[in-house]
Amino acid sequence: SAVISQKPSRDICQRGTSLTIQCQVDSQVTMMFWYRQQPGQSLTLIATANQGSEATYESGFVIDKFPISRPNLTFSTLTVSNMSPEDSSIYLCSVEEEDEKLFFGSGTQLSVL
Amino acid sequence: QQPVQSPQAVILREGEDAVINCSSSKALYSVHWYRQKHGEAPVFLMILLKGGEQKGHDKISASFNEKKQQSSLYLTASQLSYSGTYFCGTEIDKQGAQKLVFGQGTRLTINP
Numbered sequence: 001s002a003v004i005s006q007k008p009s010r011d012i013c014q015r016g017t018s019l020t021i022q023c024q025v026d027s028q029v030t031m032m033f034w035y036r037q038q039p040g041q042s043l044t045l046i047a048t049a050n051q052g053s054e055a056t057y058e059s060g061f062v063i064d065k066f067p068i069s070r071p072n073l074t075f076s077t078l079t080v081s082n083m084s085p086e087d088s089s090i091y092l093c094s095v096e097e098e099d100e101k102l103f104f105g106s107g108t109q110l111s112v113l
Numbered sequence: 114q115q116p117v118q119s120p121q122a123v124i125l126r127e128g129e130d131a132v133i134n135c136s137s138s139k140a141l142y143s144v145h146w147y148r149q150k151h152g153e154a155p156v157f158l159m160i161l162l163k164g165g166e167q168k169g170h171d172k173i174s175a176s177f178n179e180k181k182q183q184s185s186l187y188l189t190a191s192q193l194s195y196s197g198t199y200f201c202g203t204e205i206d207k208q209g210a211q212k213l214v215f216g217q218g219t220r221l222t223i224n225p
Contacts, residue, residue, distance in 0.1 A: 041217070042200060042218050044215075045212065045213065092155075099160065100143070102145070103157070104156075
């Protein structure tokens with residue numbers, strides 16, 4: 001199974017600032033996914049990141065707020081821009097492996113003051 | 114459309130059994146089950162694709178009803194390590210794990 005490294009593991013940020021989360025996979029993958037998990041809530045897909053093309057965003061998420069980069073087949077970043085306290089969540093990257101299994105990174109716990 | 118999980122929370126003693134349900138008003142392409150321990154990433158448990166399918170390993174198994182509108186996860190003779198939040202996920206538009214909508218989760222607590 002893929003090994004996914006996500007950084008930072010947690011951060012406390014000021015309102016109005018931006019944070020970039022990095023996700024590194026130990027093998028080449030076509031698609032990487034970014035999820036958000038608000039406190040005590042379920043997992044919500046933010047966007048799908050393909051190498052070499054624009055990310056595809058789900059309803060309720062926009063590129064200006066959550067720009068994503070995917071420079072190669074093993075790396076992706078998610079930026080949370082102009083943060084507000086409502087952005088306080090755990091952000092998880094994931095990849096799909098054979099048999100439609102999702103593997104998740106350990107997550108980034110973000111707190112916005 | 115988010116699947117509905119029940120119950121929202123379960124508290125058991127070690128050795129007891131638990132059943133977690135995941136249902137939808139429409140037929141589902143598949144059901145994926147994940148467990149997340151506190152402070153950790155979700156971990157894949159199993160996927161069911163066919164109506165009437167039953168699948169399991171060790172003491173954790175799952176079923177998918179014939180109409181493909183309900184799945185149940187069975188945990189028998191529960192162990193302390195089973196504690197965590199269980200999520201079912203269903204596909205959007207038959208795009209596989211690429212487009213999963215997760216239920217709200219069921220928090221399972223196993224006490225000694």
